[in-house]
Amino acid sequence: MAQTAASDLTFEAPDEEVAREIRSALAEWFHHEQRDLPWRRTRDPYAVWISEAMLQQTRVEVVLDYWPRFLRAFPDVHALARATDEAVLEAWSGLGYYRRARALQAAARVIDEEHGGVFPTDHDEVLALPGVGPYTAGAVLSIALDLPEPIVDGNVERVFARLFHLDGVRGSGPLMRAAWSAARYFVAREDDRVPPRVWNQALMELGALVCTPRGPRCGACPVGEWCAGRAAGVADDLPRPKPKRPPVEVRLETYLAERDGRWLVVQRPEEGLMAGMWEFPTVEVDGPGLFPGELPGGLGARLEPAEELTTMRHGITKHRITVSVRRATCADPGSKSARWLEAPEVRELALTGMARKLAERLDAWESGLGA
DNA sequence: AATCCGGGGTT
DNA sequence: AACCCAGGATT
Structure with missing residues (x-):
């Protein structure tokens, strides 16, 4: 050389x-x-x-x-x-x-x-x-x-x-x-x-x-x-590693609301994180940072959380997320950005990664079958 | 130049 | 768990 x-x-x-x-x-x-x-x-x-x-x-x-x-x-x-x-x-x-x-x-x-x-x-x-x-x-x-x-x-x-x-x-x-x-x-x-x-x-x-x-x-x-x-x-x-920054801990709650064999799913806003993707209603627990602190469209007021089904770990770039997955009941009739769908229909939506993990397990959570 | 944006296979 | 991946847009 x-x-x-x-x-x-x-x-x-x-x-x-x-x-x-x-x-x-x-x-x-x-x-x-x-x-x-x-x-x-x-x-x-x-x-x-x-x-x-x-x-x-x-x-x-x-x-x-x-x-x-x-x-x-x-x-x-x-x-x-x-x-x-x-x-x-x-x-x-x-x-x-x-x-x-x-x-x-x-x-x-x-x-x-x-x-x-x-x-x-x-x-x-x-x-x-x-x-x-x-x-x-x-x-x-x-x-x-x-x-x-x-x-x-x-x-x-x-x-x-x-x-x-x-x-x-x-x-x-x-x-x-x-x-x-x-x-x-x-x-x-x-x-x-x-x-x-x-x-x-x-x-x-x-x-x-x-x-x-x-x-x-x-x-x-x-x-x-x-x-x-x-x-x-x-x-x-080589190359030398990029200086790393501590990950941000985030706690979320996701609600699985079922009614007559249909599950409540909502669409994320057209702007920002995972724009336009579908997921189960999700809020950030300790004050909004990554996710909103409450559900859009007044959905939170009509959603009644129940027992915890499981917890999940998930990563989104620099965020480390702990999700508490809870059963819920909801009187919401659905809207443009909120639908009640059967499990197979849910799985065909453009889901976020987290929602897709949950959608694969929906059958186990159908009412009557237990967790 | 720094920051943000998803998710997962490798190690 | 940490690292980083056939990067680009935005600020």
Whole structure:
């Protein structure tokens, strides 16, 4: 390497020949070791885009369940553009970051109306789509269309931080700038036969399978001989962890009100946390912080809590939630944002994660069967 | 630059 | 339990 003990955050390009060897070795490894992921079997920009949107801060294993279902429900841009908000949210239920689902549909409508239903191939036009940032734009253009667009996700940031001994904090501006610089350098080279599609996916796959966040398998790494972090014995310590903040404890009560085999469900407000999702009536116990302190629409006044059925633990980003699940009776007739539904109908709604956990257990709580 | 937004598999 | 994941929008 031309670089010695780089402790700063400047990416210095390796020698031409080294760069070629790195690219060649990683591509070769990728061809043998890559996972057989369904979205790697298509080059349809729309299908790739859906996969990338789902994969934002979401594990591959989770997306495996959702991607095929979503594509069956909305096979192309036009189908997604004319779908109802509710149908899209329902297909997204459980994936989290529900803003993504809204943005996805908004972007589909932009493509449908302004690009004739054809996914744009211009970088700036892709980047302008709602919910599409630098990573997703580069990912779709490189993976689907094989254009030389760089990408940096959590995997790529980590791989470059170790490979070039970039000593920075995970997700920080300086490290991200250095990683993007390295990504641009490698993907733009045309001195060999490694296509952008292969290079970008190989980088991420290396981060997922070998250059893992903790306990990297350096012995199995195809580019280990060029790795400055490994040579310095600090691969496992890069990138440096982001300073953590203590989680916020939240106590909630959720009410399961049943009437004639139907359960009371309510819809969350259109703005804010888990916007528009359905759940069982829920309030925060010790003063409103994460959730409202009382139920909307005067529902709380007509809802009579009864015995506790169970308690659950749940996490929402920085919040650690303890939920007391109580049986309840309610005289509320239902409304636009409050419905009485049978258990199977409840399970078809766009539920929050917490509500989905409970919905799976509703049958055990039908009256007469006990807890 | 910091903060917010879900949920879950790994370790 | 802590960590962090094929990030983007908002402030």
